[in-house]
Amino acid sequence: xxxxxxxxxxxxxxxxxxxxxxxxxxxxxxxxxxxxxxxxxxxxxxxxxxxxxxxxxxxxxxxxxxxxxxxxxxxxxxxxxxxxxxxxxxxxxxxxxxxxxxxxxxxxxxxxxxxxxxxxxxxxxxxxxxxxxxxxxxxxxxxxxxxxxxxxxxxxxxxxxxxxxxxxxxxxxxxxxxxxxxxxxxxxxxxxxxxxxxxxxxxxxxxxxxxxxxxxxxxxxxxxxxxxxxxxxxxxxxxxxxxxxxxxxxxxxxxxxxxxxxxxxxxxxxxxxxxxxxxx
Amino acid sequence: xxxxxxxxxxxxxxxxxxxxxxxxxxxxxxxxxxxxxxxxxxxxxxxxxxxxxxxxxxxxxxxxxxxxxxxxxxxxxxxxxxxxxxxxxxxxxxxxxxxxxxxxxxxxxxxxxxxxxxxxxxxxxxxxxxxxxxxxxxxxxxxxxxxxxxxxxxxxxxxxxxxxxxxxxxxxxxxxxxxxxxxxxxxxxxxxxxxxxxxxxxxxxxxxxxxxxxxxxxxxxxxxxxxxxxxxxxxxxxxxxxxxxxxxxxxxxxxxxxxxxxxxxxxxxxxxxxxxxx
Numbered sequence: 192x193x194x195x196x197x198x199x200x201x202x203x204x205x206x207x208x209x210x211x212x213x214x215x216x217x218x219x220x221x222x223x224x225x226x227x228x229x230x231x232x233x234x235x236x237x238x239x240x241x242x243x244x245x246x247x248x249x250x251x252x253x254x255x256x257x258x259x260x261x262x263x264x265x266x267x268x269x270x271x272x273x274x275x276x277x278x279x280x281x282x283x284x285x286x287x288x289x290x291x292x293x294x295x296x297x298x299x300x301x302x303x304x305x306x307x308x309x310x311x312x313x314x315x316x317x318x319x320x321x322x323x324x325x326x327x328x329x330x331x332x333x334x335x336x337x338x339x340x341x342x343x344x345x346x347x348x349x350x351x352x353x354x355x356x357x358x359x360x361x362x363x364x365x366x367x368x369x370x371x372x373x374x375x376x377x378x379x380x381x382x383x384x385x386x387x388x389x390x391x392x393x394x395x396x397x398x399x400x401x402x403x404x405x406x407x408x409x410x411x412x413x414x415x416x417x418x419x420x421x422x423x424x425x426x427x428x429x430x431x432x433x434x435x436x437x438x439x440x441x442x443x444x445x446x447x448x449x450x451x452x453x454x455x456x457x458x459x460x461x462x463x464x465x466x467x468x469x470x471x
Numbered sequence: 472x473x474x475x476x477x478x479x480x481x482x483x484x485x486x487x488x489x490x491x492x493x494x495x496x497x498x499x500x501x502x503x504x505x506x507x508x509x510x511x512x513x514x515x516x517x518x519x520x521x522x523x524x525x526x527x528x529x530x531x532x533x534x535x536x537x538x539x540x541x542x543x544x545x546x547x548x549x550x551x552x553x554x555x556x557x558x559x560x561x562x563x564x565x566x567x568x569x570x571x572x573x574x575x576x577x578x579x580x581x582x583x584x585x586x587x588x589x590x591x592x593x594x595x596x597x598x599x600x601x602x603x604x605x606x607x608x609x610x611x612x613x614x615x616x617x618x619x620x621x622x623x624x625x626x627x628x629x630x631x632x633x634x635x636x637x638x639x640x641x642x643x644x645x646x647x648x649x650x651x652x653x654x655x656x657x658x659x660x661x662x663x664x665x666x667x668x669x670x671x672x673x674x675x676x677x678x679x680x681x682x683x684x685x686x687x688x689x690x691x692x693x694x695x696x697x698x699x700x701x702x703x704x705x706x707x708x709x710x711x712x713x714x715x716x717x718x719x720x721x722x723x724x725x726x727x728x729x730x731x732x733x734x735x736x737x738x739x740x741x742x743x744x745x746x747x748x749x
Contacts, residue, residue, distance in 0.1 A: 199648050200563055206555030210622060211576025213615045217583065217591045224594055276490030284484060285491075293495065295738055300498045302669075302734045304676030304703050307723055310710045311501060340497055347494070371480040394582070401584025403679045404707060428586045428679075435593065435683055450590045454583075461582040465575065 221454055225447030237448065243414055245434070245442040252449055254416045258331070258424035259400055259453075261417060262410065265335025266399040270342045271392055277343070278350035278388075283376050294351060301344035309408030312337040317409060326421030329411030334424065337405050342395035349394065353387020354380055386467050393464040397457055403428040427453045502727060509724025512717050518725075522689050526705065527715045531722055533691040537606070537699030540692055541685060542674040544610025545617055550667055552614075553621025557663075560622075561629040562651055581619035585679040588616050592684035604698040609685025616680055617670035624669065624741075628662020629655060631748045661744040668737035672730045678703040702726055 229237050232250045240251020277297070281290045312333055321328030357380050365375040381388070411423025412433060425433075431446050431453075438446055474482075516530055523529030556573065564570050592612030602608045632655050640650040656663075678701075686698035687708060700708070702722055709719040 196646060196648055200559075203555050203559035203563060206552050207559035207573050209552040209556060210580050210618055211573055213618065214576045214580045214583070216595070217580075217587065217615075220591055220594050220599075221587065224590075273490050273494045276487040277494045280487050280491040284487070297495070297498065299731060299734045299738070300501070302672050302676065302730045303501060304678065304726055304730065306676075306678045306703055306707045306710070307501070307505065307727060310706070310719065310723060311504065313710065315504075343494055343498065371476050373480045373483045374476060397582050397584075401582075401586065403584065403586040408707075408711060428584060431586050431590060432679060432682075435590070447590060447594070450587055454587055457582055457584060457587075458579065461579050464582075465578055 218454070221447055221450050225444060225449075225451045228441055228444040229448045229451065238452070241416060243430075245438070245445050248441070250441075250445045250448070252427065252430070252452065254414060255425055255427045255430050255449065256452065257416055258410075259426040259428070259456075261331055262334045262338060262406065262424065262426055263396055263399045265331065265420070266338035266342060267392065267396060269336055269339030270346060270395060270399075273339070274343050274346035274391075274395070275350060275388070278347050278354060279376055279381075281347070282351045282354035283372065283380060294348070297344050298348050301348070305341065305402055305405040306408070308337050308341050309405035312405065312409035320421070324421055326419070327411055327423050329409055329423050330421045331410065331417050331424045332420040334406050334410040334426070335420070337409050338399040338402055341402065341405060342398050345398055346391045346395040349391035350384070350388050353384040353391065356387065357383040390464045390468040393460055393467070397460045397464070400426075400460070401428060401453070401457055403432050407432055502731070505720065505723050505727050509720040509722075509727075512721030513724065517718075517721055521691070522705070525689070525714055526709050526718055528718075531702065531705060531718075531725075533689060534700055534702045534705040534722070536691050537685065538675055538701040538703075540606045540699065541609045541613055541681060541701055542671055544606060544695075545613035545674050546667060546670065548611060548614035549618045549621055549670065553618050553666070554625050554663060556622045557625030557629055558651060558656075560626055562647070562655070577619045577622045580615070581623075585616065585677060588612055589680045589683040591615075592680060597684055603696060604684065604686030604688070605696045606685060606692050606699060607695040609681050609701075612680050612684045613674045613677060616677065617673055620670050620673065621663075621666045624666025625659070625663045628659040628665070628744065631662060631745070632658045633748065661740050661747075665737045665741040665744070668733055668740065672733040672737070675701075675733070676703055676726060676730050677701075678707050682707070 228250060237250055237252060238256065239253050240249070241253045242249045242251045243254065281293055285293070316333050316336060317328040320326070320330060320333055361379055361383065362375055365379050406426050407429045410426060410429060412425040412429055413423035414425055417424045427449050431449050434442070435446055518530060518535070519532050520530030522531065522533055560570055560573060589612065592608055596602045596608035596611055597604055636654050636658065637650055640654055681701045682704050685701065687700040687704055688698035690697070690699065692699035703726060706719060706722040706726060709715055709722065
C-alpha cells in the first residue's frame with residue numbers, strides 16, 4: 192500500500208512539472224531555431240538594423256520593435272484611463288448590486304476572440320480614421336485603439352480585485368475624518384492598491400504587445416519606421432504571422448529570431464508583474 | 472486656487488461615471504453589432520454544409536468539426552496534466568521552492584503570446600515530430616495554451632474544500648489517494664469544471680496557434696493527422712481576404728455566442744461552487 196502511495200506522489204510530481212516543462216521546451220526550441228541567425232547577423236545589426244529584406248539577406252527588425260512599442264504605448268494611453276475609471280467606479284462608487292452584474296459582464300468580454308476585435312476594427316474604425324484623419328486608415332492609431340479596448344477587461348478586473356483587497360475599515364476611518372469619497376479614493380485606496388494596479392497594467396501591456404491577429408488586421412503591416420500615428424505599421428507579432436506561412440531557410444530562422452526578441456520582452460514583463468504582485 | 476472638495480468630488484465622479492459608461496457601451500456594442508449582423512445569416516444550410524468556393528458560398532460544417540476536434544484533443548491532454556498539477560500543489564507539498572517554481576512556470580506560460588505558441592507548435596509538432604499541419608499538432612499546441620488556466624482554477628477549487636473533510640478521512644484510516652479521489656475531488660469537481668469550461672471557450676476563439684499548427688484545409692478532418700481550419704481561422708481568412716462579408720458575420724456570430732454561453736456556464740458553475748463552501 193505504501194509503495195502505491197509513493198508511486199502516485201511521483202506521478203503527480205511529474206504532471207506538476209508539465210507547465211514549467213512546456214515553458215522550458217518553448218524556450219529551447221525558439222532559441223535553437225532563432226539564435227544562429229541572430230549571432231550570424233550580429234545582435235546589434237539584428238536589433239538596430241532598420242532594413243528587413245529576408246530573401247536578400249537583410250535582417251534588421253528595428254522598425255518592428257519600435258512599432259510594437261508605439262502600438263503598446265498607444266493602447267495603454269487609451270485603455271488605462273478608461274479601465275481605471277471603470278475599476279474605481281465599480282469598486283468604490285457603484286452600488287454593490289450593479290457591480291455584481293457589471294464585473295462578470297466585463298470579465299465575460301475577455302473571451303471575445305481577437306480576430307473579432309480585428310474584424311470590427313477593419314469594418315468600423317478604419318473607415319472613420321481614413322475619412323476624418325486621412326492616411327490609409329490601417330494605421331498605428333487603429334491598432335492602438337483596438338488594443339486599448341482589448342486590454343480593458345484584464346486591467347479592470349485585476350484592478351477591482353486590488354481595490355477590494357484594501358480593508359473597508361481604512362475607508363470608514365477616512366470618511367469619518369471628513370474626507371470626501373474621491374479624496375478617500377485618491378489619497379488612500381489608490382496608493383494602498385498600487386502594486387495590484389501596476390500588475391494589472393503590466394499584464395495588459397503584455398497582452399497588447401503579444402497580440403497578433405487583431406493587429407495584423409488593422410495595422411496595415413508596412414515595413415518602415417512610423418513617423419505619424421496615421422502611418423501603417425508592422426509589429427513583431429505581425430511580422431512572424433505574416434511570413435511564417437511561406438518562409439524557409441534563413442528567412443524562417445529570422446522569424447524565430449523575431450520570436451526570441453518578443454519572448455524576452457514578455458518574460459521581462461511577466462517577471463516584473465510577478466515580483467510586484469508578490470511584494471506585498 | 473483650490474477647488475472646493477465637494478465640487479471636485481462631483482466633477483470627478485461624473486467624469487469617472489462617463490468613462491465607465493463609455494467602456495461598458497463599447498463592450499456591449501461589440502456583441503450587439505456582431506449578433507445583429509450575423510444572426511440573420513444563420514441557417515440549417517450554413518451550419519451543416521461544406522465550404523464551397525473558398526467560403527464565398529456554402530456552409531461552415533468542416534470548421535465546426537475541426538473546432539470540436541481540436542478542442543477535444545486539447546482538453547484530453549491538458550485536463551489530466553492540469554488537475555494532476557493542482558492536486559500535487561495543494562495536497563502533496565508544503566510551500567517551498569518546488570511549488571514556487573511550478574507556479575512561476577504556470578504564470579509565465581499563461582503570459583506567453585499565442586504567436587509564440589504557434590511558432591513552437593509549428594517547429595516541434597509540425598516539423599520535428601513530423602505530425603504535419605494536423606488536428607494532433609493543433610490540439611497539442613492548444614493544450615499547452617490552456618494548461619495554466621486549468622492548473623489555476625483547479626488549485627483554487629481544491630483549496631476551497633474544507634480541511635476537516637480530510638482530517639475525518641485520515642482519522643478513519645483512509646489512505647491519502649483514496650481521500651483525494653473519493654472525497655476531495657468530488658467536492659472540488661464543479662470548481663475544476665469551471666477551468667475546463669473556460670478553456671473550451673479559449674480554444675474555440677484562438678486563431679494564431681491553430682493557423683500555424685492545424686493549417687487551413689477546407690476539408691472535414693477525420694483522422695488525427697488531417698489538416699482542417701477551425702471556425703476562428705475560417706473567419707479570419709474570410710474577413711482578411713474579403714471573400715464573403717455575410718458569411719464572415721455569420722461565423723463571427725456563432726463564435727461569439729458560443730463563447731459567451733460557455734463562459735456564462737463557467738461563471739455560474741463557479742458561483743454555485745463558492746456559495747456551497749462559503
